Each structure stands twice: as C-alpha cells, then as structure tokens.
Amino acid sequence: MKMKYTDIGIVAVFYVICALFFAETQKLPVESQMYPKVIVIILFGLTTLYLIQMIVNAVKFGTESGKSSFKDFQPKQFFVCLALTVLYVAAVLTIGFFVSTAVFLVVTLLFFKVKPLYIAITTVALLLLIYGAFTLFLHVQLPNNLLF
Amino acid sequence: MLQTLATMGQGFLHALTPINLIMMIAGVALGIVIGCMPGLSAAMGVALMLPLTFTMQQDTALIVLGAIYCGAIFGGSISAILIHTPGTPASAATAIEGYEMTKRGQAGKALFTACYASFWGGLLSCISLYFFAPLLAELTLKFQSAEYFWLSIFGLTIIAGVAGKSLLKGLMSGALGLLLSTIGSDPGSGIPRFMLFGNSYFYDGINVTCALIGLFSMSQVFILAEKKIKERAQASKVTDKMSLTREERKTIRPTILRSWIIGNLIGILPGAGASIACFLGYNTSKQFSKHKEMFGKGSIEGVAGSEAANNAVTGGSLIPTLTLGIPGESVTAILMGGLIMKGLQPGRMLFNEENAIVTYTFFAGFVLVQFFMLGIGLLGCRGFAQISRLSDAILIPCVTVLCVVGSYAINRLPEDVIVMLVFGVLGYLMRKLDLNTAAIVLALILGPIGEKNLQNAMIISDGSPKILFSSVICWVLIALCVVGILSPIFMAKMEKKAETDAVADTNVDIEKLTEEDLV
Incomplete structure (x- = not known):
C-alpha cells in the first residue's frame, strides 16, 4: 500500500x-x-x-x-454549507431557535436550488415537528433570546 | 427460575402498555425511514434520536432506540430492492438478488421476502437474547475492580475490530478517544484535568451524547454536502402481489434458520456487524440452495438469506452490550451510551431485582418490535420507497437542524451545541482520512469505566499492580484482549471472501454498491 x-x-x-x-x-x-x-x-x-x-x-x-x-469534492458547496451551519449555530444561541431555523432552512434550500413549494413545505413541516416533539412533548425550552 | 419467568411475564405486560406500543410503532416507522434513505445509517438515526428519549421512562426509551435500530436495519432493503441502492451497508447483499427480482416484475415478492425473513431473523434472535443475556450477566458476579478494568480494556481492543482499513489508525483513534475521555475531573481525587480554556463546563467531561451526534450525524451532513447533489433513481413500481406461495415459504424456511444462526453469532462477536452477516447469510443460502442457477437472476433464497442474517444481528449484538458492557459496533455503542445516560449500568445490575423489570420490558419490547416491523414494512413499503428518493439537498439542512436541537435538548446548554459541531467537523475529517469515529465513541464510553476500576483496584491493593493479574478471569480477559487486537485481520479476510463469493456469479459491482451509495 x-x-x-x-x-x-x-x-x-x-x-x-x-x-x-x-x-x-x-x-x-x-x-x-x-x-x-x-x-x-x-x-x-x-x-x-x-x-x-x-x-x-x-x-x-x-x-x-x-x-x-x-474526489468529487465540491468546494463551493461544502464551504458554503459549513459556513451556513456555523452561522446557524451562532444565530440559534443569540437570536432564537425558531427564527434562526426558518431562515437557515430557507437560505440553505435556496442555495441548493430546491423548488419554492418544497422549501415552504420542508420549513413548515420541520418547524412544526420540532415544536410538537421538543416544546410540547418533551417540554424543552428552546433558545429564544432576542426573537421567538 | 420461576422468579425469572415471572419477571419475563411482567416485562411483556409492561411492554404492552399503550405508550410503549405507540413508541414501538413510531420507532419502527422512523427507523425504516432512516434505513431506506441512502446516506443515512442506523447509527446516525439512533444517535440523532437519543435526546428525544431523555424525558421518557427507562424501558420506553430503550424500546424506542431498539425499534429504530431494527427498523433501520430492515429499511435498507426497501431501497436496495426498488432503486438498487442499499439504504444501509447491511442490505448490500439484498440489492444483488432483490433488484434482479424487481427487474423481472417481482418487486412485491422481493419486498415480502425481505419483510418475512427480517421478521423471523429478528424474532429468533430474541430467543438467544432471552437465553444468553442473563447467563452471561451471572458470570459478571465474579468480577471485581481488576476484572472490570480488563473487561473495559477488552472492550477497547474491539476498537481494533472496527478499525476499518488500518489497524494502527483504528488504535490511534481509540487512544485519542481515551485521551479525550480524561478531560474533566479525576474520578478518584476530583481534581480538574485539561479544562479547555478554563471552562467549568468540562468538569464532568465531554458530553458523550453530543459527541455521538456530532461524530455520526453531523459528520454525515458534511459528507453529503461535499458531493454533487444527484437526483435519485425513480423507485420501481410494485406491480405484482406482495406475498409468497406455500412452496416458496417452505423453500426459504431452512435459509432463514441458517441465517439466524449466522447473524446471531456475528452479532455476539465483537467487531463484526450486520454488513458482514448479510454477505455470509447470502453466501450460505447460495451454497445450500437447490436452485443455484437462480442466484444473480433474482433468487428469493438470496434475499431471505441476507435479510434474516442482518436482522438476526440485532438481538445477538445486544448480548455483549447489555451483559458485559462491550458494544461490538457503532449502533450498540450508542445504545449503551443511552443505557448509561438513563442510569443503567450494563452487567449484573441490569438483572437484579431493581432493574430486571426494565430489562425484561426492553426484551419484550424487542420481540413486539419485530411484529410491528413486519406489519409496517408490508403495509408501508410502497410509501417508504418514495421517501427513499428524498434529495440530499433537503436532507442536509433538515439533519443539521435536528443535530442542533437534539444536542441542545440534553442539558439546555449552548456549549453542548458547540461540542456537537466540533465533533461533527472532527468526525468528517476522521472519516475522510480513514481514522475511526466508532473507536472514539467506544473510548469515550469505556475510558472512564476503565480508569475508575483501575483506581479502585489500586486502592484495594495499596498500589500494587499485582492485583491486575491475580485471578484466572483476569488472565482469560488478557487473552481475549490479544484476540481482540488480532481479530480484525481475520474479520477483514472473512468479509472480503464473503463479498467476493457473493458477487462471483453476478454482474454486480460490489465496490460501487458499498462505497458510492453507502455510509
């Protein structure tokens, strides 16, 4: 070898x-x-x-x-994703979970050129799922520093 | 004996409570969804869902994790059969025959065979779980601190077994994990060690759940993000009836029995997993088949052999995890992490009066999960096949969000999210550079256990290391450690041979199946 x-x-x-x-x-x-x-x-x-x-x-x-x-490494795609993830984590901890998550999902899906209808469905469905599972079911207070 | 049987019965009654039944259904469905999506693995799914179980009762939490595990192992077969892309490595062999059947218009028959064989493989593996787990746990009654120290060292040598391409790199990853496990207070004196940036957050050590989510789930996001987003193949339509004739069921019965034994033994063996079992099950079915000419052209025996074996691994792999605290692979390592976080210590403690009911409820839940897997699998596989086409472009942000919310929910600490992200990047780099993430996890879990028992042994012997070699069990465990280090050489040969034999008479490029499509 x-x-x-x-x-x-x-x-x-x-x-x-x-x-x-x-x-x-x-x-x-x-x-x-x-x-x-x-x-x-x-x-x-x-x-x-x-x-x-x-x-x-x-x-x-x-x-x-x-x-x-x-091989097949897509530098632009990878580093944009990494940067968006870091910014998202920072935003969750400073701005608040739900607003940051909605913005992160929309921006990332737009970057991947996902159709607007799918962006809307994915964002709403995931936020509802998390609200239901974590806030209502597990009673976890998600970060809500500056905004909701 | 009667007492044990009574506890087993009670376990079934507890498992049949509405909340447990609902959680079984949810866990199996979620597991199948995760399993059927190429790019997501059983380990990733269990790690991601671990925080959701924190507020649950101990038995319910374990049942959910077990259900996700079983569902994910089975789920991989749906995409393997319908889009020729195994959802998990455990279904790589299923793709060979399953897709050939689909091409011949027998997708329904292939899916039914996969469901039926998975069900029996999983169900039969529960028998060995019920039979061997208490016996092995009984053995640990003779263990003192020195023996527990060697047991954790033996567990660590399993790192070599899961090391992948390079034994040395696997061991280096394990040693790095051990070093990371020393961050936090000294278990004996309570003196803080390596408090990064003087942050008191690290006083209790690195949060293992966050590390798990980072290493298995977040790192997978980065792996998906580095590749060009491709449209997945259209799932083939299921045009035939989803059933088998009486004759066909009779044909696959011995195959299922053989694969159950193979899968169970592979599961019990530390370091080996469902991906090896599926190929061995497939090969054995080929060897004993009366219709060898059908192999490579769409054989139901091939599908049954592979699926019964990979699902039989689930029950088998829980035996060393629950009784000795030695998880042989990533998924069981995560399950063990969940067990410890729920305040349960693997070994005899799981079978004492206080915890036996929780353990047997989990076992009963594991049995019932197999029935739900059969039902949900048969009713929903057309729908699951459509989900398996979900683009990576949607998966990437969704999994990222779940990683963040999952790691935050554990203690509601911002630092946990940062630790998860750091381990995500670390996991990505390790996977790209052929280092081993599973080895880090095993070391993070077993390191503190080994250190604590070493310190206890030293206190008992007034600092004399002779205590570590003072019993027959110690020497047996030392011998097992040596075997553990050398085992990957044999495992690698066995896996390679099984893969080569499996594709010998087919046109399938196994390298392409296992490297491009699998995680």
Whole structure:
C-alpha cells in the first residue's frame, strides 16, 4: 500500500496533541498525572509505529497524494454549507431557535436550488415537528433570546 | 427460575402498555425511514434520536432506540430492492438478488421476502437474547475492580475490530478517544484535568451524547454536502402481489434458520456487524440452495438469506452490550451510551431485582418490535420507497437542524451545541482520512469505566499492580484482549471472501454498491 501524503498531516497533528496533553499533564498534581500520562505515551507510541509503517510503505510501494479521498469534492458547496451551519449555530444561541431555523432552512434550500413549494413545505413541516416533539412533548425550552 | 419467568411475564405486560406500543410503532416507522434513505445509517438515526428519549421512562426509551435500530436495519432493503441502492451497508447483499427480482416484475415478492425473513431473523434472535443475556450477566458476579478494568480494556481492543482499513489508525483513534475521555475531573481525587480554556463546563467531561451526534450525524451532513447533489433513481413500481406461495415459504424456511444462526453469532462477536452477516447469510443460502442457477437472476433464497442474517444481528449484538458492557459496533455503542445516560449500568445490575423489570420490558419490547416491523414494512413499503428518493439537498439542512436541537435538548446548554459541531467537523475529517469515529465513541464510553476500576483496584491493593493479574478471569480477559487486537485481520479476510463469493456469479459491482451509495 502506497504512503499517502495526507497521512503526514495526521501524524503531525497527533504529535501536537501528544505534546499539548503531556505539557498540561505536567501541571497536574502527581497523583493525577499517571493515567493521562500513560495514555499520552500509548498514543505517542502508536503514532510513531504508524510513522514507521508510512516510511516502509513509501520505500516499498512509493507515494500518492491521498486526494482520492476527496474526489468529487465540491468546494463551493461544502464551504458554503459549513459556513451556513456555523452561522446557524451562532444565530440559534443569540437570536432564537425558531427564527434562526426558518431562515437557515430557507437560505440553505435556496442555495441548493430546491423548488419554492418544497422549501415552504420542508420549513413548515420541520418547524412544526420540532415544536410538537421538543416544546410540547418533551417540554424543552428552546433558545429564544432576542426573537421567538 | 420461576422468579425469572415471572419477571419475563411482567416485562411483556409492561411492554404492552399503550405508550410503549405507540413508541414501538413510531420507532419502527422512523427507523425504516432512516434505513431506506441512502446516506443515512442506523447509527446516525439512533444517535440523532437519543435526546428525544431523555424525558421518557427507562424501558420506553430503550424500546424506542431498539425499534429504530431494527427498523433501520430492515429499511435498507426497501431501497436496495426498488432503486438498487442499499439504504444501509447491511442490505448490500439484498440489492444483488432483490433488484434482479424487481427487474423481472417481482418487486412485491422481493419486498415480502425481505419483510418475512427480517421478521423471523429478528424474532429468533430474541430467543438467544432471552437465553444468553442473563447467563452471561451471572458470570459478571465474579468480577471485581481488576476484572472490570480488563473487561473495559477488552472492550477497547474491539476498537481494533472496527478499525476499518488500518489497524494502527483504528488504535490511534481509540487512544485519542481515551485521551479525550480524561478531560474533566479525576474520578478518584476530583481534581480538574485539561479544562479547555478554563471552562467549568468540562468538569464532568465531554458530553458523550453530543459527541455521538456530532461524530455520526453531523459528520454525515458534511459528507453529503461535499458531493454533487444527484437526483435519485425513480423507485420501481410494485406491480405484482406482495406475498409468497406455500412452496416458496417452505423453500426459504431452512435459509432463514441458517441465517439466524449466522447473524446471531456475528452479532455476539465483537467487531463484526450486520454488513458482514448479510454477505455470509447470502453466501450460505447460495451454497445450500437447490436452485443455484437462480442466484444473480433474482433468487428469493438470496434475499431471505441476507435479510434474516442482518436482522438476526440485532438481538445477538445486544448480548455483549447489555451483559458485559462491550458494544461490538457503532449502533450498540450508542445504545449503551443511552443505557448509561438513563442510569443503567450494563452487567449484573441490569438483572437484579431493581432493574430486571426494565430489562425484561426492553426484551419484550424487542420481540413486539419485530411484529410491528413486519406489519409496517408490508403495509408501508410502497410509501417508504418514495421517501427513499428524498434529495440530499433537503436532507442536509433538515439533519443539521435536528443535530442542533437534539444536542441542545440534553442539558439546555449552548456549549453542548458547540461540542456537537466540533465533533461533527472532527468526525468528517476522521472519516475522510480513514481514522475511526466508532473507536472514539467506544473510548469515550469505556475510558472512564476503565480508569475508575483501575483506581479502585489500586486502592484495594495499596498500589500494587499485582492485583491486575491475580485471578484466572483476569488472565482469560488478557487473552481475549490479544484476540481482540488480532481479530480484525481475520474479520477483514472473512468479509472480503464473503463479498467476493457473493458477487462471483453476478454482474454486480460490489465496490460501487458499498462505497458510492453507502455510509
């Protein structure tokens, strides 16, 4: 199996995580250090084993970009969805659940070029479902900070 | 014995209360909808619905989750048969014969066979659940802290079993999950550890339900969002009668029995799941069939073999989860998370006087769920087939909203929503980079249990690690840990062989079925 370049990033991130947790562990009282330290060492060991396996694979079979995992990736669609989701979460917690949800659904469905009739049905149906299930049935007070 | 039988009877009476029956119907219907939609999985459905069960009674909550699980495993067969796209990996083998039958104008017969075989597979798996679960739970009476520590380590080695393409990456994911499980207070001293940004929210550790919703449901939204939105194929019309002749029922009876045994054993085996069982069930039906020539051209035995096996996994997989606290796959890991959140600890505690009624109500509910699955499946599969065509463009925002509202509803804390979103992004990246999200979940659940029992064992032995090797059970569990680490090598070979054998005489591109259409 060829070594993927994306795996270099994985190994780097895992080493950074090990370093961060190890540094934080040092700040703990001695009696609380043992268990997390052992886990950090195990993770460090496994990451190093994986690094060795990567090097062996690179020597034996060569390398590849690892981009195959992202074939058919639609950057515009993905990042717009991600941004809308982050904005939606922020809006739910600041503006209020129902208004933010209605706006999020309409904007996202418009972005996906869904027909207006389906947008209306989806938005109304989902809001009613959530109101029925969470507010009426479970008695969950959903965020309603600035608006409903 | 009589006491147990009486509790079992009481369990049935409790399961038959109106609220439980309504929840069974709702759970099965929801599960079938989730299962029949390519892109949504059983694990995702159960994770998403977990918060809805928080205010329910313990038994009702477990019944709902079990109903969604069973419904989703069966639901995958509807789209597999009618649009040649398995809703879940567990129905990949069903698509081979089921769609061939549809092409021959026998869609009704294929759907009926799938319903009928799923029903019997699921129902028979309940027998082993009733029989083996209490026996295995009895075994845990001999367990002390040291044994429980090794048991949780054994559970963690299952991570290797669900590791996917790379054993090392699976273990790395598990170790990362263990590290994340140390965030929060030390179970022994109560000293806060790794409180991110000094936030006291993390004092109780990472909220496992939010992590589950993020890793399984939110990450799936991102997976759907990265691909071009495609129109799904039109569901084929069901023109024939949905039934089987007496002769046909007689033909598939031995197939169902064989697949039940296969599915049950696969379910009990940690690390193996419904996707392996469906291929093994399909292959075995082919081996024993008197009409081998029909395979690849639309064989009812093929559909029955695959569907009975994948549904027989459900009852089997609950045995190690409920008795030993070892979930062998993602769905049972989520179910176990739900169990713990409802204040129930897997093991002998589930069968003691206080909790036995809840456990047996759940078991009885699991039996009744199979009947509802049969009824709803037969009556509604034409409608479900239309739902399975729902575009990803609509699914993406809807699932996002459900993830947000679900994670908020748990504790009504804004931080929970943020944790869910962070785990959603983490889950997406992990899945794209061949790391394992199920391993993180298992580690988040089992890590604290292992740590607590290790600390208890050390206190009992005045800090001597010898206690960890002091009993025969400890050594048996250590041996099982080694087997657990090595098992994926055999599992991978078994799955590959089963897949190759299944498509040997057909024109189906299994890689295409399992990678492009499945989650």
